[in-house]
Amino acid sequence: MKTVDLRSDTVTKPTMEMREAMAHAEVGDDVLGEDPTVKRLEATAAAMIGKEAALFVASGTMGNQVAVLSHTARGNEVIVDDQAHIFYYEVGAPAILSAVQLRPVTGLHGPDAPKLIKAAVRDRDNIHYPETSLICLENTHNRGSGTIMAPEQMQEIYELAKQYRLSVHVDGARIFNAAVALGRQPGEFSRWCDSIMFCLSKGLGAPVGSMLAGSRDFIDRARKYRKALGGGMRQAGILAAAGLVALGSVNRLAEDHVHAKMLAQSLAGIPGVQVDLNKVQTNIIVADVSGTGMTSEEFVSVLEQRGVLAITFGPTLIRLVTHRDVSREDVEYAIDVINNIN
Ligand SMILES: *Cc1c(COP(=O)(O)O)cnc(C)c1O
Numbered sequence: 001m002k003t004v005d006l007r008s009d010t011v012t013k014p015t016m017e018m019r020e021a022m023a024h025a026e027v028g029d030d031v032l033g034e035d036p037t038v039k040r041l042e043a044t045a046a047a048m049i050g051k052e053a054a055l056f057v058a059s060g061t062m063g064n065q066v067a068v069l070s071h072t073a074r075g076n077e078v079i080v081d082d083q084a085h086i087f088y089y090e091v092g093a094p095a096i097l098s099a100v101q102l103r104p105v106t107g108l109h110g111p112d113a114p115k116l117i118k119a120a121v122r123d124r125d126n127i128h129y130p131e132t133s134l135i136c137l138e139n140t141h142n143r144g145s146g147t148i149m150a151p152e153q154m155q156e157i158y159e160l161a162k163q164y165r166l167s168v169h170v171d172g173a174r175i176f177n178a179a180v181a182l183g184r185q186p187g188e189f190s191r192w193c194d195s196i197m198f199c200l201s202k203g204l205g206a207p208v209g210s211m212l213a214g215s216r217d218f219i220d221r222a223r224k225y226r227k228a229l230g231g232g233m234r235q236a237g238i239l240a241a242a243g244l245v246a247l248g249s250v251n252r253l254a255e256d257h258v259h260a261k262m263l264a265q266s267l268a269g270i271p272g273v274q275v276d277l278n279k280v281q282t283n284i285i286v287a288d289v290s291g292t293g294m295t296s297e298e299f300v301s302v303l304e305q306r307g308v309l310a311i312t313f314g315p316t317l318i319r320l321v322t323h324r325d326v327s328r329e330d331v332e333y334a335i336d337v338i339n340n341i342n
Helices: 016-023 036-049 060-071 093-098 113-120 151-163 175-182 186-190 216-228 237-247 250-268 296-305 328-339
Strands: 053-057 077-081 101-105 132-138 167-171 195-199 210-214 284-288 317-321
Touching (some): 016 237, 036 053, 053 216, 060 093, 060 132, 060 167, 060 195, 093 101, 101 113, 151 167, 175 186, 175 250, 250 328, 296 317
Parallel strands (some): 077 101, 077 132, 132 167
Antiparallel strands (some): 053 210, 195 210
């Protein structure tokens, strides 16, 4: 039986081109600053995202956590969306590593963000309060079904943050999905933040790695924190070589977005399944299956029995993600499975 794996865009396998680039990569000790391929990846990533400098990190989580460490001091408060990856899926790392408190805000990834930020920022003169020092945004928003925050919205938030003397970090694990979907340059997004992390190992298909980008000073600080976390990797050019190939595949993300819309429409046709099609803007579909009388686990298992893999996103929510290793034929197969669920 055929299997179509829509659990995540992290399940892609490195292409032959990547494996060949890895095999032939020129390497050195990157902790000593001597790996030419890592240097090339960092320079290429910085130029593509539109920041002065970039740092190759082991994972998106490491990139976000190094950013939080670099932007905050012990005891600070960090404003995040209450569905953000940093709050939801990073094992409480801001408490463990940075000794900061997260302030989860409902609706931060939405049009009310400026109003919500004004209400959440702490008064520095009040002796009882922690000091707010950072806002973290997520673009695209994973639990929000891959929804995009437009550059104009980011600008409004950034300008407000600067009035309050706050830094802004963007968890841009899928920022290229946002850029491709809106037909905007990545730099139009990254302009409105102090730092941005993006993943090479999701839709772009690299086996390992993410990039953290920002000013040169910021990246110098981040490089030390990366070392502190055990993220100083030696002949990492082997991995960076795959990352460079991955960066060449940004434009094909458009195909994943078309596939996600096709899947979302077929899911929306099942009685009892709710999909907000307006939210399917990139490669992620979140559907509520409560109206089917099945739990999300039961629904996922029905799909799995027919060769379509998805994940649960809560008791009634399921998530499907399109990516490079899902072809049009795979999508058509999955749609056929979905249309025949009863
Ligand atoms: C996947 C993801 C991350 C973390 O990436 P890992 O490489 O899995 O640590 C961070 N933020 C968002 C929004 C993600 O989807």
